[in-house]
Amino acid sequence: MILAVELYKAIVIGPRNVGKSSLVRRYLEDIFTETYNATIGVDMKPTSMDFPDGTVVMNIVDLGGQESFTLLRSRFYQGAHHVMLIYDCTERETFDQIVDWYENLALSFCEAEKNPVSGALVGNKCDLKENIEVSSQEGKQLADVLCLDFYKTSAKTGEGVGELFINAATTSRTRFGRGGYN
């Protein structure tokens, strides 16, 4: 029996400095660095995941969060099967921006896609327990309103990171079945 390969595109978005690239790095390379190197534009990282009934290749598209990339970013929204929308749970300002990010994303999707946005809202840096400004309960409530799954993560300790990316593959499979780009 020949097992099919399914191809999906997952985009990682959210304000600058919230830890998007760190989450991707933790998942793909299992490392964490304290120094901040802003993503200039976009960083694409394909990865494969084996399931009992076949392989998923997921192109992880990590988009720089700086204002100056707003226009560029929206081009990479097209064709996405899954979105990971990240905020920093120690910076309320980043949580307050999430609805705007979601609306921009939804606008691009409505123009270009048949399907509504689906994915996860992610409260990162949950290891910094003393500095939490946004509770998990608030995060979960907003995720429910936006019809997204909710994850609490730490790129530093690895908490929730594997689950987040496996969820990206499994929900893409559930929604788009075999195929993706095929």
Ligand SMILES: Nc1nc2c(ncn2[C@@H]2O[C@H](COP(=O)(O)OP(=O)(O)OP(=O)(O)O)[C@@H](O)[C@H]2O)c(=O)[nH]1
């Ligand atoms: N304590 C802690 N620090 C984190 C965590 N994730 C990221 N950081 C730190 O936060 C800073 C920003 O991380 P990045 O992953 O570069 O953030 P980004 O969202 O990709 O930023 P842009 O590319 O500019 O949009 C770095 O100094 C990281 O070390 C985390 O889970 N816990």
Ligand SMILES: [Mg+2]
């Ligand atoms: Mg980055």
